[in-house]
Amino acid sequence: MVKSEDGRDVPVVQAFAFGKYLGYLKVTFDEAGNVVQSTGNPILLDSSVPEDPSILADVNKWKKALANYSSQYVGETLVYLNGTFEECRFRECNLGxxxxxxxxxxxxKYADELQWNHVSSCIVQGGSIRSSIDERSRNGSITMEDLIAVLPFGGTYDLVQLKGSTLRKAFEHSVRRYGGNTGEFLQVSGFHVEYDMSRPPGERARSISVLCTNCRVPVYEPLDNSRLYKVVLPSYLVEGGDGFSMIKEEKLKHDSGDMDISVVASYITERKKVHPAVEGRIKISNSNSGGSGHTILLILIGLVMALSRSL
Known part of the structure; x- marks a missing residue:
């Protein structure tokens, strides 16, 4: 139960994902529309729950229609593409x-005398990455079905123009609720970010640097609050999803892009074989404990999430 902006109690519930559970929720309201009581439990949809024949027939029909598309070969990975909750929502992950x-x-695009490209950086919320790709499965081959599992929501990757101050707010929001099972932790390209988790929320981004575009040799430069930057990001974030209201409210220009899966598929196909690494784009420390407290926290989070998903 959480408090809304107008002070009302609001039950927040989730029935996991992928149709594994059916959520049952009973809510009692008073005459003013306030929640008096809420009860309920997720229902496991195992073999004891009979399948609906008409729905099953529709599902099988769509499976046949999608079979050719989902089986398309995209490329190959030489390494494990880690898209687990424990990685992409808490630290830099190689799939991100x-x-x-x-x-x-x-x-x-095309370079000119002033810049090698018009944009060098990207942010994407870790919660949008929903699956991993195992390099030991099918000899590392990647199909469209794999990418659909990784990116199931069907958004676009858009180009926006933001002030440095807005980007700073976004990175602070990325770790505002760090340690919970939330999806706003940002994966990046063209940024180097250092967080100090011993600091209070809103003051945790100790260092942010961005890859220059107006340069012949790209280097990382400190983020300038007053400067304008072009950034590629999911349409979900452009619309303020996962609490990124500062992007929706403060963006200066917005150009819609192509579908997320097609962008990633084209990139992999062009390279034929991929092997992304964890490169130190995002660094997280806890200055009060020399880093050990942060490590213990991540271990505990991982254990709790693993146990919850096995239940």
């Missing part, structure tokens, strides 16, 4: 790096 690099590459 791959996706963000694809987003920037898709926006590479």
């Amino acid at each position: 790096n791959l996706i963000c690099d694809a987003m920037v590459h898709h926006n590479i």
Whole structure:
């Protein structure tokens, strides 16, 4: 139960994902529309729950229609593409790096005398990455079905213009609720970010640097609050999703892009084989404990999430 902006109690519930559970929620309201009581439990949809024949027939029909598309070969990965909750929502993950690099590459245009490209950076929320791709499965081959599992929401990757101050707010929001099972932690390309989790929310981004575009040799420069930057990001964030209201309210220009899956698929196909690494784009420390407290926190979070998903 959480408090809304007008002070009302609001039950917040979730029935996991992928149709594994059916959510049952009973809510009692008073005459003024306030929640008096709420009860309910998720229902596991195992073999004891009979399948609906008409729905099953529709599902099978769509499966046949999608079979040719989902089985299309995209490319090959030489490494494990880690898209787990425990990685992409709490630290830099190599699948997040791959996706963000694809987003920037898709926006590479022609260089001129002033800049090598008009945009060098990307942000994408870790919560949008929903699955991993195992390099030991099918000899590392990647199909469209794999990418649909990784990016199931069907958004676009858009280009926006933001002030440095807005980007700073976005990175602070990225770790405002750090440690919970939330999706706003940002994966990046063209940024180097250092967080100090011993600081209070809103003051945790100790250092942010961005890859220059008006340069012949790209280097990372400190983020300038007053400067304008072009950034590639999901349409979900452009609309203020996951609490990124500052992007929706403060963006100065917005150009819609192509579908997320097509952008990533094209990038992988062009390279034929991919092997993204964790490169130190995002660094997280806890100055009060020399980093050990942060490590213990991540271990505990990972154990709790693993146990909850096995239940």
